[in-house]
Amino acid sequence: MSPDASMELVCPAGNLPALKAAVDNGADCVYIGFRDGTNARNFAGLNFDAAAAREGLRYAHAQGAKVLLALNTYPQAENWQRWQGALDQAAALGVDAVILADVGLMDYASKTYPGLRLHLSVQGSATNYEAINFFYERFGIRRAVLPRVLALAQVEQVVNHTPVEIELFGFGGLCVMVEGRCALSSYVTGESPNTCGVCSPAKAVRWQQTPQGLESRLNGVLLDRYEDGENAGYPTLCKGRFEVNGDTYYAIEEPASLNAMECLPEMLRMGIKAIKIEGRQRSPAYVAQVTQAWRQAIDACRRAPHDFKVDAAWSESLSKVAEGRQHTLGAYHRPWK
Amino acid sequence: MKLPSITFPAPVAKLLALLPQYPHAVLFVGILNAALSAHLRPRDLQPLHGKQVCIRVKDTGVEFHFSVTPTAFVARHRVPRPDLTISADARDFLLLGLRWEDADTLFFNRRLTMEGDTELGLFVKNTLDALEIPVLDIFRPGPEAVHIRDKNILRSS
Numbered sequence: 001m002s003p004d005a006s007m008e009l010v011c012p013a014g015n016l017p018a019l020k021a022a023v024d025n026g027a028d029c030v031y032i033g034f035r036d037g038t039n040a041r042n043f044a045g046l047n048f049d050a051a052a053a054r055e056g057l058r059y060a061h062a063q064g065a066k067v068l069l070a071l072n073t074y075p076q077a078e079n080w081q082r083w084q085g086a087l088d089q090a091a092a093l094g095v096d097a098v099i100l101a102d103v104g105l106m107d108y109a110s111k112t113y114p115g116l117r118l119h120l121s122v123q124g125s126a127t128n129y130e131a132i133n134f135f136y137e138r139f140g141i142r143r144a145v146l147p148r149v150l151a152l153a154q155v156e157q158v159v160n161h162t163p164v165e166i167e168l169f170g171f172g173g174l175c176v177m178v179e180g181r182c183a184l185s186s187y188v189t190g191e192s193p194n195t196c197g198v199c200s201p202a203k204a205v206r207w208q209q210t211p212q213g214l215e216s217r218l219n220g221v222l223l224d225r226y227e228d229g230e231n232a233g234y235p236t237l238c239k240g241r242f243e244v245n246g247d248t249y250y251a252i253e254e255p256a257s258l259n260a261m262e263c264l265p266e267m268l269r270m271g272i273k274a275i276k277i278e279g280r281q282r283s284p285a286y287v288a289q290v291t292q293a294w295r296q297a298i299d300a301c302r303r304a305p306h307d308f309k310v311d312a313a314w315s316e317s318l319s320k321v322a323e324g325r326q327h328t329l330g331a332y333h334r335p336w337k
Numbered sequence: 338m339k340l341p342s343i344t345f346p347a348p349v350a351k352l353l354a355l356l357p358q359y360p361h362a363v364l365f366v367g368i369l370n371a372a373l374s375a376h377l378r379p380r381d382l383q384p385l386h387g388k389q390v391c392i393r394v395k396d397t398g399v400e401f402h403f404s405v406t407p408t409a410f411v412a413r414h415r416v417p418r419p420d421l422t423i424s425a426d427a428r429d430f431l432l433l434g435l436r437w438e439d440a441d442t443l444f445f446n447r448r449l450t451m452e453g454d455t456e457l458g459l460f461v462k463n464t465l466d467a468l469e470i471p472v473l474d475i476f477r478p479g480p481e482a483v484h485i486r487d488k489n490i491l492r493s494s
Contacts, residue, residue, distance in 0.1 A: 014466065323445055
């Protein structure tokens with residue numbers, strides 16, 4: 001590893017205080033979205049209008065941090081103008097990069113704003129270097145965020161065969177990991193995460209305390225029933241408990257959070273350029289706590305990668321905020337790979 | 338600074354729940370209108386207009402019922418099914434108000450529950466998160482509200 005190896009910490013922000021919390025606690029980049037379905041965290045009251053984005057850019061740039069804008073959902077024929085408008089606005093605001101998934105939007109961006117830095121979103125579902133190199137050759141992408149399906153050995157294969165910077169998820173809620181291709185919620189709500197920007201539209205979600213426990217429902221479909229004191233999860237179909245052949249269990253995915261902190265030395269060694277923290281829907285308190293722990297970890301790893309150990313205090317602050325309160329290395333660690 | 342780990346004993350909740358809740362609500366909206374309106378204009382809360390919201394402090398048995406009009410927060414009498422009910426213990430509301438704790442973390446731990454219109458609940462949560470300063474700092478005296486930054490809270494709960 002070269003001594004000047006860099007690895008950026010990329011943190012989420014759903015609002016201005018979260019952006020400031022990320023910057024104050026040592027994020028190199030903060031990623032944000034506009035207040036509509038052009039990004040994959042389209043929740044009421046969340047995200048940035050133009051004025052807030054402008055102030056966020058001013059604040060981040062004053063402290064040497066970058067702001068990336070996620071435009072990572074897929075426009076449809078009837079609403080293309082909205083995505084195009086969002087991209088025009090991002091370019092006018094002077095964001096440091098846009099995070100895109102859709103090929104059409106990528107084409108428009110590269111032709112209209114050749115100076116605008118393009119990142120391939122995790123929603124672009126590119127899991128191999130041929131796919132990433134295609135985006136590089138056609139649209140000049142500078143970075144790709146890898147879907148959370150590859151073991152570290154596979155990640156290294158990708159890194160070694162592309163000139164594109166690779167960004168990996170380090171921490172945050174996991175889903176069934178078919179990013180950019182998941183249509184699960186549309187079977188129940190008629191809205192898919194990739195076109196409407198949210199896994200479970202809040203208007204279709206209901207929580208109700210019943211004598212049997214706390215029930216979560218999506219458009220009337222029972223997703224889960226939690227006993228008193230049992231940890232709850234986000235009300236998504238993929239994390240529901242269902243009766244299958246007489247057994248009731250997490251038939252698709254158990255709620256869990258990724259925490260790949262122990263893999264940092266390995267990621268640094270193979271030349272990973274950025275670590276991404278999930279959670280634009282979370283509060284400024286979460287952003288501050290998680291950013292602080294990861295800043296310290298990345299700095300410690302860069303100073304002495306061979307002696308790197310995950311500090312108990314970092315783990316504790318990360319465990320506290322995790323969905324499902326359990327951590328996993330996800331696909332990064334596969335003994336059989 | 339660190340908040341003590343207290344919960345009001347169950348008899349307190351039983352006793353206070355028997356009292357009329359409307360006077361609390363009048364006091365509550367009075368404070369909201371006086372302190373919050375400089376930072377959060379009722380007209381910006383359009384999705385809440387005409388909706389009845391209940392803040393239930395579980396360990397004290399106290400409920401605040403209110404609604405929002407284009408010009409003010411207004412106290413309401415208790416109804417069986419408010420449009421949105423947000424419940425937590427007093428200490429957890431304090432932690433949220435000070436921005437020392439994350440709402441989703443409390444939700445995962447079952448310390449914060451939201452019943453009724455989930456979209457409305459997310460709108461409230463996200464609107465409060467987007468305020469320039471934490472909600473409870475707004476109520477602190479002085480010309481400039483000050484951020485309370487204390488990392489000990491990371492180990493408090």
